[in-house]
Structure formats: C-alpha cells, structure tokens
Amino acid sequence: MKKFIFFSLVAVVLAITLLGEAVISEAATCNPIQLSACAGAITGGGSPSRSCCSKLRAQRPCLCRYYRDPRLRRYVRSPGARKVAGACQVHVRC
Template sequence: MSYASCIPVMIVMTVLMVQVNVGMAQGCNPLQLMPCLSFIMSNTAPAADSQCCNVLHGQNSCLCSYVKNPGYGPYLRMPGAKTVASACSITIPDPSTCT
C-alpha cells in the first residue's frame, strides 16, 4: 500500500475513533488498535509478539462493542482482521452473539 493511499484511510480511522461511544466498557479505547491497522488493510499477519497482538489481547474484552459499532465493525469484518486475529490467537466475535 502506498503512502498516498494510506493517508485517506488514516483520516477516516481518526475521525471514526474520535467519536465517543458511551456503550463501550470502561477501558475500551479503539485508538489502541492503531498498530493493527496496517496489517488489517494489507491482509498480512503480524508476529505473535508484536505490538498489534499485545494491544489486541489487552482490548479483547472490548471486541464485542467494537464489532457492533457501525464505525469500527466494518474494519473488523475485513479479511485482514481475520488474518490478524488468527496470528494473534484472538477470535473476533460475531456481532449476533455479542450481548
């Protein structure tokens, strides 16, 4: 992915992540998932001990609220998100099973 094509993606992600979602559990901060964005967008697997996997494990209890959020959910349904989740030994929940 070229630098020029990353800029619009980063702008969109920043705008979406700045929005406050009152329904998210305390401690949930989707901005912490930024180290995973390039892996998701390029559909590449990070190393299991990467910063991406570390923050993903830390935000694991928040994934239901993220996947149900119309701003974040589409990114978590991308093929790259499944690649990242698998590499990090995390399961991205199905929104229909989240309570």
Template sequence: MKRSNINICYVVVLSALIMSQVHVSVAANCNYMELVVCAGAVTSPEPPSSDCCAKVKEQTRCFCAYLQNPTLRQYVTPRDAQRVAKQCGVALPKC
C-alpha cells in the same frame, strides 16, 4: 496521505471489533485508538506486529462492542479483524 487515512479508518474499525466484546464490567480499557498499531495488518496481508498482538489481547473483551459499532464497521471487515486476531492467537467471540 490517502493510505494514512485508510489506515486510520481500519484501525478505528478494528478497534470497534475488539471493543464489541465488552460483556464485562466498565473496568475494561476499550479504546479502539490503541489499535492503530494494527492498521498495517488489517489493511494488507502483512502479519501483525508483536505490539499489535499485545493490544488485541489486551482489548479482547471489547471485540463485540467494536463489531457492533457501525462507524467502525465501515472501515474494518469482520473477516480482516478475524484474520488479525487469529494471527495473534486470539479467538473472536460469538456476539
């Protein structure tokens, strides 16, 4: 149960990181809860799944907003988010 709570927290933070790149219109689907599939990759050295990478690529425009969200930052470090994004072939923006 403790690991489950930690995973949820990391997913929330990673989602915030991804959502923080919303420099585009409201049309972007910035829902950090969709990044729950990345919890394992964010909380451990395991590589992200193809589902995780698909969601990271889908929400790239949201990264800056996610990174600037203090609620999410307490669960996912920018370093972890950058590692997962890099493994998925996605560059984090300069926010």
C-alpha cells in the same frame, strides 16, 4: 443463625458491588485507537507485530462492542481483521 444470614447477605452485596466496578473499569479501557498498531497488517495483509497482538489481546473484552458499532463494524469484520485476529490467536464470539 441470624448472624450467618446477615454476613452472607453482606458478602453477596459486596461481591455484586465489586463485580459492577470491575465491569465499569473494564469498559473504561475500551479504546479502538489502541488497535492502530494493527492497521498495517489489517489493510496491507502482512503479519501482525507483537505490539499489534498485545494490543488486540488487551482489547479483547471490547471487540464485540466494536463489532456492533456501525462506525467500526467494517474494520472489525474485514477479512484482514479476521486474519490478524487468527494470527494473534485472539478468538472472540459475539
């Protein structure tokens, strides 16, 4: 029984460590410059390109952070950005 508890505890510690590393590595990939492929569609009102939608999907975990950032807020909250997100089927609730 003691071995089972010990191994369970080790498994929990390992899982927490791995999840923490996953969050850190995910955070390291957040780069709003990656969304520059969407700039034309956001400001010009045209349809987003495949590249734009792909970049937007890749940055999805970061969008709430961008939404709260005072420097990026006006771009992320703009009607054009919401239109592009809808066209790319990227729905995020912050």
